[in-house]
Amino acid sequence: MPPEKTKAAKAASLTLRHLNKDSRGGLLTVESTIPVGHGYGSSTADVVATIRAVADAFEMGLRPSVISRLAVEAEQASDAIAFEDQAVLFAQREGLVIEHFGDALPPIRVIGFKANDGQLVDTLALPPARYSSEEIQTFSMLRGLAARSIRFQDPRLLGQAATLSAKISQRHLAKAQFATALGIAEQFDACGVQVAHSGSLIGIILDASAVGIADASRRTAHAATAAGFKDVVVQPIYSGGGAVEI
Structure with a gap:
């Protein structure tokens, strides 16, 4: 929910497949205040939160690299927010880190x-x-x-x-x-x-x-x-x- 969050739904299915879990049932609700269609990264926020939520439901954690790969598969191109405060050069359509810069951005x-x-x-x-x-x-x-x-x-x-x-x-x-x-x-x-x-x-x-x-x-x-x-x-x-x- 809501039903228009199709990228999040796909991300949930992909995560279940990655974890080798079946989807017998469950409810995923996506709530966000991020405006869509302007470059805020709203879809990636939905997708990454979904992937983490599904993994958490099975008490499992996923590496940022895995989350990013699943996110790209779900939405074709993804931001690097799974890496949080790590500054990386990121291939958005491949879900791969080209370079780790070794620190966060300057303040x-x-x-x-x-x-x-x-x-x-x-x-x-x-x-x-x-x-x-x-x-x-x-x-x-x-x-x-x-x-x-x-x-x-x-x-x-x-x-x-x-x-x-x-x-x-x-x-x-x-x-x-x-x-x-x-x-x-x-x-x-x-x-x-x-x-x-x-x-x-x-x-x-x-x-x-x-x-x-x-x-x-x-x-x-x-x-x-x-x-x-x-x-x-x-x-x-x-x-x-x-x-x-x-």
């Missing part, structure tokens, strides 16, 4: 929001991006930049990598007002900008350890709201606290 705050068109994105109907050779070479450089940012816990390096990646994504799944978001990030000396590569979300990355971070977060969020962005939220990442709606 940051993300001012997240949707562009004012608010268009839903059907992930399954979205064709995979066909990157140019130049873009692929850039991704190789970004991989090294991300690894260095995590090794040295440097939010600015992470922001640089995210911004360059977001600009490449803009050529394949354009976000309305992307240039406006870049302007706000520059105005408040943010670390960078990130986007959902299969959704409508944009985020401005701030250094959570910077002096005056609370005030900077508020001012950045208010600027995003004034620019017409929707559902503006301040989300601390590995820096304590929960999301704050603006």
Whole structure:
């Protein structure tokens, strides 16, 4: 329940098969406040929670790598949330970790929001991006930049990598007002900008350890709201606290 959670239902069946258990009966209820179709990872959250719940019903645990493989089988492409705070380079359509970066992301705050068109994105109907050779070479450089940012816990390096990646994504799944978001990030000396590569979300990355971070977060969020962005939220990442709606 509810019946439209078909990916979760498939994930439950796949997990039962993996555990070599039959499905004589049981009730799985999925409750979530995560909006769908914008890049929040709602379907992966449903699927990963389902896989864990089914395994827990048999008092069994599954490794993140197994959960990710089952999740991809259930929904074709999956986020890496099964690895929780481990920063990994993840093949979303294969369910495989390409590289473990050895630590969590550096402490940051993300001012997240949707562009004012608010268009839903059907992930399954979205064709995979066909990157140019130049873009692929850039991704190789970004991989090294991300690894260095995590090794040295440097939010600015992470922001640089995210911004360059977001600009490449803009050529394949354009976000309305992307240039406006870049302007706000520059105005408040943010670390960078990130986007959902299969959704409508944009985020401005701030250094959570910077002096005056609370005030900077508020001012950045208010600027995003004034620019017409929707559902503006301040989300601390590995820096304590929960999301704050603006």
